[in-house]
Amino acid sequence: MPHDHDNELDPMEARLRALETVLTRKGLIDPAAIDAIIDTYEHRVGPRNGARVVARAWADPDFADRLRRDATAAIAAMGFSGRQGEHMRAVFNTPQTHNLVVCTLCSCYPWPVLGLPPGWYKAPAYRSRAVMAPREVLAEFGLTLPDSMTIRVWDSTAELRYLVVPMRPAGTEGWDEAALTDLVTRDAMIGTARALEPA
Amino acid sequence: MSPPDPAPEAPFDAPWQAQAFAMVVALHRRGLFTWAEWTEALGAELACATARADGADYYTRWVAALERVLQARGVAEAGEIAALAEAWARAARATPHGTPIALENDPQAAP
Known part of the structure; x- marks a missing residue:
């Protein structure tokens, strides 16, 4: 095909x-506000926020208690609030129980603490299988759990979002929150991984 | 010690995906729909039998859900969006390289 023009918009770009x-003509959106939203979710919110919440829960039993009783308030008190974090619940892993989060409907996810979800979280493969075959799904993530361990799967909704508080790794006694934060990965807070072990 | 997720996935693969995401957040903020209404519309698109198992078409479906919601709210008819997208494509072809693309450059634009 001859290249007889300079610019070609991809069909989705044109759409x-x-x-x-x-939407601009109808006064429903303001391009500057759109840019600000993009900047927020590309650069300002991410799983580092959630990692700080988990690290505080590990280091401070009173905070862990508040997080367990009212996660929305405890997380907001750390400055993490906003869209898709209006109603939060923290679920704590124990030696007997492992928690896993999914959104079977679409892609509901706690943005203020984890940012936007990874591709696999939004994919039908994960959404359709996490509830029915969580043990297999976790094994595919490299997390093999003993048969004796109970797996609880939490299905997120537009109203309620979950944050998994993984178990604190052994060998971290006396660590401060900043050091603990570095052990908490995004996947550990979705439940598809454990927290990192100390190096 | 290195921080976790040293190379976290970028949330968007293309600028149009970021635009589509932000439009929905902005319209929800404005009260055009509740978030429950949005997740229902998005869920319906994602549940479509032709949706890809790896989710690679997630934002294409996100845009389709947005267009359906806009249609249901009487904001924009599907034909209107399609016609404008065509106009933008024509305007782009008519715009010399190095110049910002403007809809006014559409050779078929109404005077």
């Missing part, structure tokens, strides 16, 4: 420009 045109 988004069309949507932006319509």
Whole structure:
């Protein structure tokens, strides 16, 4: 095909420009606000926030207690609140119980503490199997749990989001929150991994 | 000690995905729909039998859900969006390289 023009918009780019045109003309969106939202979710929120919540729960039993009783308030008190974090519940792993979070409907996820979900969390493969075959799914993530361990699967909704508090790794006695934070990965807070072991 | 998730996945694979995401957040903030209504619309698109198992088409379906919600709310008809997208594509082809693409550059634009 001869290249007889300079610019070609990808069909999805053209569709988004069309949507932006319509919504701006009707006064429903403001391009500056759109840019601010993108900046927030590309650069400002991410799993580091959740890692700080978990590290505090490990280091401070009173905080862990507040997190267990009212996760929304405990997390908001650390400055992490906003969209898709309005109603939070923290679920704590124990030696007997492992928690796993999914959204079978679509992709509900606690944005203020984890940022936006990874691709696999949004994929039908994970969403359809996490409830029916959690042990297999976890094994595929490299997390093999003993048969004696109970796996609880939490299905997120538009109203309620979950944060897994993984078990504190052995060998971290006396560590401060900053050091503990580095052991808490995004996957550990979804429940597809354990917290990292101390190096 | 290195921080966790040293190379976290970028949330968006293309700028249009970020735009689509932000539009929904902005419209929800404005009260055009509740978040429960949005997840229901998105869930319906994602549950479609042709959805890819690896989720690679997630944001394409996100946009389809947005268009359905806009249609249901009487904000924009599907035909209107499609026609404008065509206009944007024509405007892009008519715009010399190095110049910002403007809808006014559409050679078929109404005067």
